[in-house]
Amino acid sequence: xxxxxxxxxxxxxxxxxxxxxxxxxxxxxxxxxxxxxxxxxxxxxxxxxxxxxxxxxxxxxxxxxxxxxxxxxxxxxxxxxxxxxxxxxxxxxxxxxxxxxxxxxxxxxxxxxxxxxxxxxxxxxxxxxxxxxxxxxxxxxxxxxxxxxxxxxxxxxxxxxxxxxxxxxxxxxxxxxxxxxxxxxxxxxxxxxxxxxxxxxxxxxxxxxxxxxxxxxxxxxxxxxxxxxxxxxxxxxxxxxxxxxxxxxxxxxxxxxxxxxxxxxxxxxxxxxxxxxxxxxxxxxxxxxxxxxxxxxxxxx
Amino acid sequence: xxxxxxxxxxxxxxxxxxxxxxxxxxxxxxxxxxxxxxxxxxxxxxxxxxxxxxxxxxxxxxxxxxxxxxxxxxxxxxxxxxxxxxxxxxxxxxxxxxxxxxxxxxxxxxxxxxxxxxxxxxxxxxxxxxxxxxxxxxxxxxxxxxxxxxxxxxxxxxxxxxxxxxxxxxxxxxxxxxxxxxxxxxxxxxxxxxxxxxxxxxxxxxxxxxxxxxxxxxxxxxxxxxxxxxxxxxxxxxxxxxxxxxxxxxxxxxxxxxxxxxxxxxxxxxxxxxxxxxxxxxxxxxxxxxxxxxxxxxxxx
Numbered sequence: 001x002x003x004x005x006x007x008x009x010x011x012x013x014x015x016x017x018x019x020x021x022x023x024x025x026x027x028x029x030x031x032x033x034x035x036x037x038x039x040x041x042x043x044x045x046x047x048x049x050x051x052x053x054x055x056x057x058x059x060x061x062x063x064x065x066x067x068x069x070x071x072x073x074x075x076x077x078x079x080x081x082x083x084x085x086x087x088x089x090x091x092x093x094x095x096x097x098x099x100x101x102x103x104x105x106x107x108x109x110x111x112x113x114x115x116x117x118x119x120x121x122x123x124x125x126x127x128x129x130x131x132x133x134x135x136x137x138x139x140x141x142x143x144x145x146x147x148x149x150x151x152x153x154x155x156x157x158x159x160x161x162x163x164x165x166x167x168x169x170x171x172x173x174x175x176x177x178x179x180x181x182x183x184x185x186x187x188x189x190x191x192x193x194x195x196x197x198x199x200x201x202x203x204x205x206x207x208x209x210x211x212x213x214x215x216x217x218x219x220x221x222x223x224x225x226x227x228x229x230x231x232x233x234x235x236x237x238x239x240x241x242x243x244x245x246x247x248x249x250x251x252x253x254x255x256x257x258x259x260x261x262x263x264x265x266x267x268x269x270x271x272x273x274x275x276x277x278x279x280x281x282x283x284x285x286x287x288x289x290x291x292x293x294x295x296x297x298x299x300x301x
Numbered sequence: 302x303x304x305x306x307x308x309x310x311x312x313x314x315x316x317x318x319x320x321x322x323x324x325x326x327x328x329x330x331x332x333x334x335x336x337x338x339x340x341x342x343x344x345x346x347x348x349x350x351x352x353x354x355x356x357x358x359x360x361x362x363x364x365x366x367x368x369x370x371x372x373x374x375x376x377x378x379x380x381x382x383x384x385x386x387x388x389x390x391x392x393x394x395x396x397x398x399x400x401x402x403x404x405x406x407x408x409x410x411x412x413x414x415x416x417x418x419x420x421x422x423x424x425x426x427x428x429x430x431x432x433x434x435x436x437x438x439x440x441x442x443x444x445x446x447x448x449x450x451x452x453x454x455x456x457x458x459x460x461x462x463x464x465x466x467x468x469x470x471x472x473x474x475x476x477x478x479x480x481x482x483x484x485x486x487x488x489x490x491x492x493x494x495x496x497x498x499x500x501x502x503x504x505x506x507x508x509x510x511x512x513x514x515x516x517x518x519x520x521x522x523x524x525x526x527x528x529x530x531x532x533x534x535x536x537x538x539x540x541x542x543x544x545x546x547x548x549x550x551x552x553x554x555x556x557x558x559x560x561x562x563x564x565x566x567x568x569x570x571x572x573x574x575x576x577x578x579x580x581x582x583x584x585x586x587x588x589x590x591x592x593x594x595x596x597x598x599x600x601x602x
Contacts, residue, residue: 012376015345037372038339044316061404063375067368071338074364075313092404099400103362103393105443142406 001026001151001203002300003226006042008267008293010210010232010246011064013037018295019064020268022228023048024149024205026131032056033147033207039068040075046296050079055126057133058089059209060144066093070100077108084111088125088133090143091116117145122220136220138211140245146208148221154199162195203301206261209268212242213251218259226301227261228293230268231279237270253283253290263301267293302327302452302504303601304527307343309568309594311511311533311547312365314338319596320365321569323529324349325450325506327432333357334448334508340369341376347597351380356427358434359390360510361445367394371401378409385412389426389434391444392417418446423521437521439512441546447509449521455500463496504602507562510569513543514552519560527602528562529594531569532580538571554584554591564602568594 002025007018019036023043030052032039043050058066066089076085085108087093094114101107115125117135126133129152136146155177163176172182181192206221209230221227232246241248247255249266256264264287266279273279276292283290291299303326308319320337324344331353333340344351359367367390377386386409388394395415402408416426418436427434430453437447456478464477473483482493507522510531522528533547542549548556550567557565565588567580574580577593584591592600 011379013339013342013372015342037369038314038342041314041316041339062407063372063401063405067372067375067401068338071314071364071368074368078312090404096400096404099397100364100368103391103397103443104364106363142404 001149001205001225002298003205003228003265004046004048005267005293005295005297005299006039006046007036007295008269009295010268010270012271013064014271017271018042019068020059020209021068022207023053024207026149026151026203028052029055029131031133031149034059034065034209035068035072036064037067037071040072042295046298050076051081051083054083054085055133056085056087056089057125057147057207058087058093059138059146059207060140060142061090061092061096062142062210065210066096069093070097073097073108073112074101074104074106076110077106081108081110084113086113086115086126088115088147089117090145091118118143122148134220136206136208136217138208138217139214140210140212144210146206146211146217148204148206148224150204150224151202153202156192156196156199159195159197166190166195205301208255210246212245213247213255215255215258218255221255221259221261223259224261226263226265226299227256227259228265228267229255231266231283232268232270234273234278234282249279249282250285253285253287256283256290257287262289264290265293265299266290302450302506302526303599304506304529304566305347305349306568306594306596306598306600307340307347308337308596309570310596311569311571313572314365315572318572319343320369321360321510322369323508324354325508327450327452327504329353330356330432332434332450335360335366335510336369336373337365338368338372341373343596347599351377352382352384355384355386356434357386357388357390358426358448358508359388359394360439360447360508361441361443362391362393362397363443363511366511367397370394371398374398374409374413375402375405375407377411378407382409382411385414387414387416387427389416389448390418391446392419419444423449435521437507437509437518439509439518440515441511441513445511447507447512447518449505449507449525451505451525452503454503457493457497457500460496460498467491467496506602509556511547513546514548514556516556516559519556522556522560522562524560525562527564527566527600528557528560529566529568530556532567532584533569533571535574535579535583550580550583551586554586554588557584557591558588563590565591566594566600567591 307322
């Protein structure tokens, strides 16, 4: 999977930083997560193809996470989009985008579907043959969800060196990939494990922003490969973090540690801090494998 | 007066160009005209002080002219603004901004006033001791107004060389500035013209975008100093201009010529054109004093 951070700063767009938006690529999917003002310009800068984005996930309806959405929806129309676009976000998102388009006496020329979220329990919001997306209910000032992207289990891999030793019909190969035992042309049953290797590991990515420290998400994101967790503040501003329902870097790392994730990626920094290394140092107190997100960064996991 | 062009391209924001937004300065006023996505970043880039903007004029509710407004309104709050903000724009603008703030469970900490426009006749929308702002009804696909900014007549200037020859009390100076005749301490009436020079000329700026060719505006903008008139297309795309209710450079220049303005400033270029000089050449066929706007340009008139 490949993650592109379009923007990872809190509050207002600035000349040197962008509000939240990310693209996570799983195979052929480009999932856009959040859409602060300027997202479409960041997409262009980072040469991500607009036409490959078919699913947009919005965590919550604060401006720095969704004020770029009406413009992006309008731009898709101007670019002659024909394929459906699916938008997942809190109840109200449809009314907001619809009103802004209606005021301009316009609508989309492509099918636009809103999937409004209201549940406080994790739910499956997208699924195809390769990947699932579940919500991760978070604790913020307004109704907010993170999103868990998980590859489905890959097929078992046929061990070419082994199958040469058995008289097998080609149709048995799919049975092997599916984990089934197979019968040779001369009537012997061969156990699956004799002929296959374990599947390529399935990858997972959890996006958690914005949120106060929230232990209830630990089970949901247990052992994910990469956790993006907001760290708006350092511990020196713990009181402010609590008041505004944001997290400190230490709290983000504590969640990563409890959930036994592989990699923690920090972001959603308050613009009050000049040096991001303090976030890394603070998180490293309780969790080792920490990366700092920054605008324009791309990660291959 | 000083004009800063934050953005002057049609349709979508791009890495190399911005949708419509301008700041026109008259004395202590910074009037913001239109607010496409990314306007607040352009304000920062061009080092215009957010706190000096108290009046925002929105021509119409197409995204490239107002999708930056909700974010700017929210940013003013984050910057701790206390002074009132006045927004002038088509009916519906209040509902749109209010809904977007409400969805984020937030409002402004400063007084925010919407002045919704519905008239198809020119009307006075702002006035103080120095300047007036009138609407200029335009002809576009949705309800649209241009705006005419006009300095009030300046006071007559006292001719220092002349007043030395007369025994005058200080209180008569204001009478002279107001154009009145004055009485000397020894009882003589002196005609105003004997003691004063003509006032500094009053300046005027007309913003006209978006609009089809529209002769009804000629009287309203008669002899303005600077006319910004949209020229989305060149004459080679006249049919498209008519269909989308935009203007060609030739049409913009024809309006400038008929209205006998001093300077024509072109903008709102379609992004299909690589070279802006064609706009200048086309406009120059019927009007001499033409300037090309471009993002980031500042003009002192």
